[in-house]
Amino acid sequence: xxxxxxxxxxxxxxxxxxxxxxxxxxxxxxxxxxxxxxxxxxxxxxxxxxxxxxxxxxxxxxxxxxxxxxxxxxxxxxxxxxxxxxxxxxxxxxxxxxxxxxxxxxxxxxxxxxxxxxxxxxxxxxxxxxxxxxxxxxxxxxxxxxxxxxxxxxxxxxxxxxxxxxxxxx
Numbered sequence: 206x207x208x209x210x211x212x213x214x215x216x217x218x219x220x221x222x223x224x225x226x227x228x229x230x231x232x233x234x235x236x237x238x239x240x241x242x243x244x245x246x247x248x249x250x251x252x253x254x255x256x257x258x259x260x261x262x263x264x265x266x267x268x269x270x271x272x273x274x275x276x277x278x279x280x281x282x283x284x285x286x287x288x289x290x291x292x293x294x295x296x297x298x299x300x301x302x303x304x305x306x307x308x309x310x311x312x313x314x315x316x317x318x319x320x321x322x323x324x325x326x327x328x329x330x331x332x333x334x335x336x337x338x339x340x341x342x343x344x345x346x347x348x349x350x351x352x353x354x355x356x357x358x359x360x361x362x363x364x365x366x367x368x369x370x371x372x373x374x375x
Contacts, residue, residue, distance in 0.1 A: 215265070218342040221350045224263035224294040224304075228255050229311075232286050243282035248308065249273075252324050255290035256304040260328035263294040263302060264340045268328040271301060272364065280310065280319045287311040288321070293350075296357035300337040301329045303357040325360055 228251070230236075236247045253270055260268040282288060292306040308321040330340045345354040 216341045218344050220344045220346055221293050224259040226258035226292045228290050230288045232284050234284055237284050241284045252306045255292040256306045256326040259292040259294050259304045264330040266330040266338055268330050271327040271329050274325040276324050282310045294343050295353040297340045297343045301327050
């Protein structure tokens, strides 16, 4: 069966749970700085990948990263630790969607888990030619999903205001 690269994805609303993605990485020496701590850029790359997985699953289309909100690194991650990234679509606008990614470090030797970072990313769905395509609405079902859904609208307004502020020349 051949794939039609120009087929439009279905716009039937889908629940958040359909987009949930999880990936786990082991921190190797090549991922670390001279202090054996995970490089921030490597973690940002993994966050982008985890977010893209959720966006792909929900939109059923190609996606590109449009933005990433503020990012804090709360605890160090060491060589040998597992990094667990969980992501899901928080809200869909028209061709864009906000995805939340939460990152944990798992030290399997001490059996401890700690929150490392959280991020909100905006992805835009595109077709094979790079044109924006509409995305099906997301249906939040749990209280946490509903809270993130409402928060996404507020964060979008903040992003828009910040973008406008940067483009205004004095």
